[in-house]
Amino acid sequence: MTRVDDEWMKLLIDEGEDPEYLWAFSEVTEGAKPDRTPETETVPVGLRKIKEAGVRNVFFEVDLGDATYDFDRFSMKEMCKLTKKWIRWCYDNLHPNAKVLINIRDIEAVMETHPERVCKFVQSISKMPCDRRPFGFAYEEPGKSLPEECGHWARLIRKIMDANNFNGHLLVHVHEKYGYCDATALQCLMDGADGIWASMCGEGAAMGQASSCVTLMNMIRLGNEKVLKAYNCQSLRRSAIEVTKITTGKLPHKRQPIFGTRALDYVFNLTKDQFHLADFFGVKAPVRITTMASAEMIKQRLINLFGEDSQFNLEIATRMKEIILEDLRSNRRVEYMSSFGLAVLFDRAGGSLTADMRDRITAVGQKEPHVKYLIGEIRKIWDELDAREENERDDMLAFDSFYHGFMAQYFASYRTKETKQALKALDMDVDGKVDWNEFKVYLTWAANEYPETETPEDLLVIVFTEAIIPASRDEYVSPTDIINS
Template sequence: MIDLSLRENPVGARVGQTFADKMAILPRLREFGFKNISLGTLDYAMPDEREVDDDFMEALQADGADLSGCFAFTAVGIADESGNFTPDPSQLKLRAYGVPNTVHEIYLSPRNMQGQYDYETLRRSIPESVMWLMENIRGEKGAAPRIFINIVDGCDAFAENQEQTLSILEMLAGLPLEGVTFEDDRGTYLPCQVGAYTAAIRAMLPEAMKVLVHIHAGAGYENASVIEALLNGADGIWGGLPKRAAVIGHASVGELLANLTRLGNEKVAKTYHLHDLLPLATALQITDDLAEVPDDLPVFGHNAYRVSLASFRQLPDRQTDLPAEAIGGVSRYRVCPVVSDSVAVAGRLAEVMFTEPGHFPTDVIEMMIRLMRRDLRLGRRIPYDEPERLIELHARAVKACQPVVESAHEH
């Protein structure tokens, strides 16, 4: 896994990250357990206008920071028909900032190559660009740089330009690469398509080369697509820890870690500090957006582990369940007038009143449910999950039950 919390998340955020934010985030990512971290992107538009990423990488180099496992994204340089090679500005920055590894980006669909290069130019340029990196970038501890080739429009390339895409993959198989990665950059391809494309790449590359994927949210398939890619030979993914991404979200590293834990992958718990997963992911997204994480976001949202019905609880001894406590959260309850049962109502009331669910008499909790149903039948739409409204409902239920209690005493 390559973590992109320093770039992927702020790209689609309302605010983004300052230099100070990045300096504070990097050690937290290391502490969580990430061995591979992208410091930022250097192949952005208008390279003469510096970004925070430039300042950040330059400062790390000046401070003599340990950049082991660090990457930056770069674009392919261009070789002309005479064999003259011109490195991309991002490659020159990579060298200047001393970043030891890179994810080197290319496009392969006709639509996206247009205006950048044609197929023949790309075929000439990729080997020259990789050789330039090997000769000019000092890797970790003096070794060669670790280079991934990322096919930014990977799904489009397979769907629209399969023959040339396979030809490029055949060429990549013979280059000194760490691996190949591809994207569904709009999140619109079906999981079965992503799986098929992954299988094709895996079949074209040597076993030692890694295959990574990066899937954006678009049609709601993103996490299913990642699982399908892993089942078809992918070694992992790159992405940010939170859900926030360049579009409306992505299959995040955080979500994958949670889902692998859910599926019983024992390596995850040995590699990462899972008890920090939920608080770290949500804290990073709040930093990027200056806003709370959406309540109904799967895995990391406030309501992801607040159940309205006892049967919705996720249990530690049930296959594919992932209790909130496993990733640093707390299992809680919420009150929905139509469906909440006595477990949910008592649980939420206990949270609001800072006590234990067993503190409340069964008849009072049942009366609260009855009153919610009666209110709806009378056309009253009350958000009982809000603390003040729930306390008011509880008081009404106690009062409604009081005559029964007094009658019992008199008897």
């Protein structure tokens, strides 16, 4: 029977994918006979399809528990012999440099009842001649065991491999079930495993899996410089998001660690040259064109957003700076950070709008009623919070009110340094409160820069993840400010 995967694998190779990096799964036997002993003569269908497709790397699935085979009728010695037979078959029939991994699929069950089977199996395979040994072992945890248990399995297997001078790989795959999966994957890596096999995202069988993106990120976060140098952190996160979209048709859950929209972790203490939150998340703080911006900064921002143009010179930038100051003196709060905002400022300064500028202004103009709706809905929340304070309806919110009304889902505590940095980034006039007009600058920027935003909730996500949080990392907060909060 031809399945979609069969055709897809052939298509990949026909389109030039390097088979060196392609893997396919196969059972180590064609199946169990009526007496619950493995079929030993027929080449497993997985291997036959792998050969037909031109793939060379095999991931064998092996069961050592009583649920699949009757080991009173078929001994562990015979199981080891059968597995070695198909390993040799791979080298002889697929490619001399084939990579073979052996996954002990039911290790959780067999370690509870017959751990000696795992020991015998690993020892027997590890003793194969060097040119016939597999690429390594793997084991699969269904989400039932504690991290310490799974780490023990890694130590045991690695100890046997080392005792036989087998420096092959030991990979682990952990399913989600009771919330341990990411901790379990890390524990296995600490205790002897040297790799994982998992999707970029958390989607998978049953409730999902420990994703490679989350595992790698945690290794980096904990100071693993080898992983930091080996992977592009920005690409890892983007890849996890895209794989989730391809798999489910939707974005990752908002509370998905690392690559969900609310996955804002402020526990990093590494220096900028090692790792930085904003760099990992692939976001940059928008350049804040304010009264403090120089003409040179405005000129450079024009070039960055719209490309080189003879009009983008210090003369026009100086005039734009003057208009910003005029707006301040007339108490007019305007947003200049977005491409739309800067284009309007350029136009007001007497510049001749480029085609790109006109297109952006037109696009925002078409969305203006929706933008007003989005900001209006957020204003309703603001007004409710404002009404609870002593000086009600003064368009100002105390830091505490603003935190509980808007920030709590992004920051673990009101008293952390990171929360104080974000509040300081919002407090543009340094009066110890958040002014509605200060907050509205970010809301307007987000609505203009991301015109496809549909809901107020989505707009707030963009405001915090794409603007306030990246912008806040350069704010200085003294230890006294944190203690006195």
